[in-house]
Amino acid sequence: MSSAEIRNRFLAHFEARGHTVVPSASLLLDDPNLLFVNAGMVPFKPYFLGQETPPYQRATSVQKCVRTLDIEEVGKTTRHGTFFQMNGNFSFGDYFKEGAVEFAWELITGAQESGGFGFDPERIWVTVLPEDAEARDAWKRIAGLPDERIQPRGLKDNYWNMGVPGPGGPCSEIYIDRGPQFGPDGGPEADEDRFLEIWNLVFMQEELSAVRAKDDFDIAGPLPSKNIDTGMGLERVAYLLQGKNNMYEIDTVFPVIERAQELTGKRYGAGTAEAAIDDVRFRVVADHVRSSLMLIGDGVTPGNEGRGYVLRRLLRRAVRNMRLLGYQDPSLPELLPISRDKMGESYPELVSGWDRIAQVAFAEEEAFRKTLAAGTQIFDLAAGEVKQAKASTIPGEKAFALHDTYGFPIDLTLEMAAEAGLSVDETGFRQLMAEQRERAKADARSKKGQHADTGVYRGILDANGPTEWLAYETLETESRALAVLREGAAVGALGAGEVGEVVLDRTPFYAESGGQAADAGVIEFDGGVLEVLDVQRPVRGLVVHQVRVLEGELGGAGTTLHAKVDPEWRTGARQAHSGTHIVHAALREVLGPTALQSGSYNRPGYLRLDFGWLNALSPEQVKDVELVANNALRADLPVSWDYMTLSQAKDWGALALFGETYDDSKVRVVEIGGPWSRELCGGTHVEHSSQVGTVVVTGESSVGSGNRRIEALTGVEGFAYLARERDVVHQLSTLLKTKPDDMVARVAEMVERLRQSEKEMEKIRLAQLLSGGAALAEGAKDVAGVRLVAQRVDGATGGDVRTLATDVRARLVGDAPAVVVLIGAADGKAAVVAALNDAAQARGLKAGDLVRAAAPLLGGKGGGKADLAQGGGTDVTRIDDALAAVTAAVAQG
Incomplete structure (x- = not known):
């Protein structure tokens, strides 16, 4: 039975029993807790958590999933794969244990000619929580299973929760006995290779108030309504019904291995010790090619962080294992289409989006081939030196040089070292990486003129408590100096023209963070004025102002001051930061939800936004982004913000930058136009989108592999930019004596005439040059x-x-x-x-x-x-x- 047929039968079975068929969600479902969707129930989490009312009482789906915790184990066992499909049926306050057991039993034991899977009832075992008498009774009464094939197992195996407070409940797992050739008798408790789990029925019935471990939690009480969440591994069912030994040999995976055999001349399953190593490589290739196909299909592009790094690693492991199998030419153009043809039977978007998928994958392989060419030589030299010295560990500095200079990822160095019988000084490598990051941070601090040692700031914070930060409430405060510093040390005074730092007990100044530049303004005191050059938080909770004395002499700690933010600066900053959110939302609307922000910077009148994307945007796409952004301004969308826990913000759908650290006790969520733009953000914002004034996109460029940058002007600066362009057009149209609308055609005509003239001049010059040939020959x-x-x-x-x-x-x-x-x-x-x-x-x-x-x-x-x-x-x-x-x-x- 083909995988596509298994999928169709599952959905048809439950649709005939009143379930709504729900299409698979993207692997990149907006869930900040997850890199990828890793279980069939993930798209239904808002219903199980009670955050949203489900539009149906019964649902069924075949969900695409990716799990990446065990990438190194792929191919070594029959149970480790990165991409898989999870068949599931769900009940939201409708049927419960009896219904779940009945539906499952009908499908797995039903005759194949009647739409079932046709498993022999005598080969089926189940497990239940020991105290779950209701589930045990259902299996005995509905399925007729004897007690010996209903095994009790503890909380670690037969209780489900999300790892956080929320719904939970016992579960019952269904196993198929594969036969004595796969292991000893005795049911799942004895051997989980012979007794293979294919389906888990979760009975959500309790509200958990605390979760310390899978088997250590507190139950607050019963759920208001009981729910069903099940997950059947499609690939596991496929290799059982197709008579295969593992998931790598099923119809949607093995064709890649077959093609890899043709390309490499090696044979899969040859049975020798050496061939066993190659078998693992074949399986790695097949799994990673399929997983990469599905990830790129859902919009992931290779990168150095997060989802992009996972994809890059999968692609490069596939390519490298083909090279280890002896194939040195580009392999993805040969293998990826095979996977596309098989998976496209269930996911036609892989076929329609093939051009984009191929472009992403093939470009990454070409880049990796260049990396391998340089890095492998360096690695071989390093490995040779280690062996010559009778040692067994590649030094951390060698691994760091491979990473830093040649782009050789540490996981690849570790793999190659293991294959050479060597280890790597990972501790030394990590230390060098940490030192590099610290140097970058110190460099950034030095550029701001700050003192790198935070000890003095920590002392101020411990003595006085956190700064009362009032940037959201006011532009002016009456304040007191807690400390006056110069070059990292406390001083009694700062004279005219001197630059130092002032720590206030309360301040209206926005400290640089979240990509927003610090506020500008002045701090006044009796007889003098300070210009605020920069505002930072060197330690959490403390705001430090870098200042220059314009007038007078500033005394030390205890001086009374009046802090004033430049209102024009703050207006421009609010416009730029709200504009950044608007451009981000516009990008996602034009390019799709995968165009996620990877970094930003904004100051009054200017913004730049970095986002994950493989190719340069076309002029039409740039225009569309600008148009969508300005339409949002014209719509005068409301801008609002609220505070909540991080988990609440994530459940609400707020976007958080991957890799950023947030305080779960309280985060600020900024909305523009409701869900159109909803992001975690601590910056200052306008109150309505129209107050941004305008968004003028001034540039789009590359900032590294898989990352683009868009730059724009807002507010008065945006209008000034347009005015300058208008003036240029006016001057050119006057010089060319043509109307502005005709100017492009006029310039194009002149350029063509100039090009023709240059060609004629080149001909004349070349003729003159060659005319001297006769004289040279005569001489x-x-x-x-x-x-x-x-x-x-x-x-x-x-x-x-x-x-x-x-x-x-x-x-x-x-x-x-x-x-x-x-x-x-x-x-x-x-x-x-x-x-x-x-x-x-x-x-x-x-x-x-x-x-x-x-x-x-x-x-x-x-x-x-x-x-x-x-x-x-x-x-x-x-x-x-x-x-x-x-x-x-x-x-x-």
């Missing part, structure tokens, strides 16, 4: 029986010299040996070309030798064939010496 000298032309040609580039040299050689007719060596001089560079006829070559002279005689004297090098060679250099002062060297070489040859 040939006899050197040891060779007709030699060795001349300097001023103003001639390399191409010019080559053309002229071959022309002069053609003019030296006759049977005598002829050699032409010309050296051009243009733009401070020398270009040398040697051209020889057949007779000169027969004499033993070679053009490459003559160029190599001249080029070193010109400060360069060169070479080529016996009849024609070329070189160059940067020292035009020694052209005469180079020509003399050529003459001497001809005389000696």
